[in-house]
Amino acid sequence: MDFSMDLFRPSALSGGIDLNLFLSTFAFIFVAELPDKTAFTTLILATRKHPLAVFMGVAAAFAVQSLVAVVFGSALSFLPSGLVRLGSGVLFLVSALILWFRPVESETVEIHRGGNGANFLSSAWSSFAVIFIAEWGDLTQLSTAAFAAKYKSPVTLFIAATLALWAVTALAVLIGHRAKTILHPRVLQRVASIAFAVVALILLIGPLI
Numbered sequence: 441m442d443f444s445m446d447l448f449r450p451s452a453l454s455g456g457i458d459l460n461l462f463l464s465t466f467a468f469i470f471v472a473e474l475p476d477k478t479a480f481t482t483l484i485l486a487t488r489k490h491p492l493a494v495f496m497g498v499a500a501a502f503a504v505q506s507l508v509a510v511v512f513g514s515a516l517s518f519l520p521s522g523l524v525r526l527g528s529g530v531l532f533l534v535s536a537l538i539l540w541f542r543p544v545e546s547e548t549v550e551i552h553r554g555g556n557g558a559n560f561l562s563s564a565w566s567s568f569a570v571i572f573i574a575e576w577g578d579l580t581q582l583s584t585a586a587f588a589a590k591y592k593s594p595v596t597l598f599i600a601a602t603l604a605l606w607a608v609t610a611l612a613v614l615i616g617h618r619a620k621t622i623l624h625p626r627v628l629q630r631v632a633s634i635a636f637a638v639v640a641l642i643l644l645i646g647p648l649i
């Protein structure tokens with residue numbers, strides 16, 4: 441798997457931070473993640489939950505997944521992609537159904553009043569779980585793993601990939617948070633449910649098309 445990273449050969453492959461590799465990895469992961477389903481999912485989550493809770497949960501999930509990628513390197517490329525897609529597709533489908541039938545009131549109160557500690561932690565945990573599962577076998581994770589296998593600079597790659605994913609997460613949370621101030625909560629719930637269902641269908645039937 442060659443991502444043309446030879447254009448950005450690091451000047452040193454030690455355990456420290458290599459600036460060239462850091463910048464090239466950051467740029468690649470940032471651009472690759474922007475149109476990804478996990479960024480889209482984060483945006484949808486931010487329309488329904490406390491934005492800081494969503495960011496913290498998603499950021500933690502990305503940090504763990506980046507750590508897995510740099511530790512196991514190219515071994516992640518051997519993940520059973522069919523099972524990963526099936527699991528992610530089922531997760532998104534279940535989420536779509538829950539969103540469609542769940543009452544709006546409880547989450548609306550949490551969003552506008554900030555929610556209590558239990559609600560905040562619940563939102564952070566649910567955001568972590570959704571992104572953690574959805575990110576398995578994703579392009580950005582596999583790319584990070586491939587870079588780790590090739591350049592043997594785990595510290596640089598982990599920091600660069602994680603910060604890039606966090607930057608995309610911050611953008612998605614900001615956009616989602618702004619959207620909920622414009623649209624009615626019921627409309628947002630329907631849009632989120634349909635969006636999750638579409639992602640589920642893409643994951644489940646995409647390989648068959």
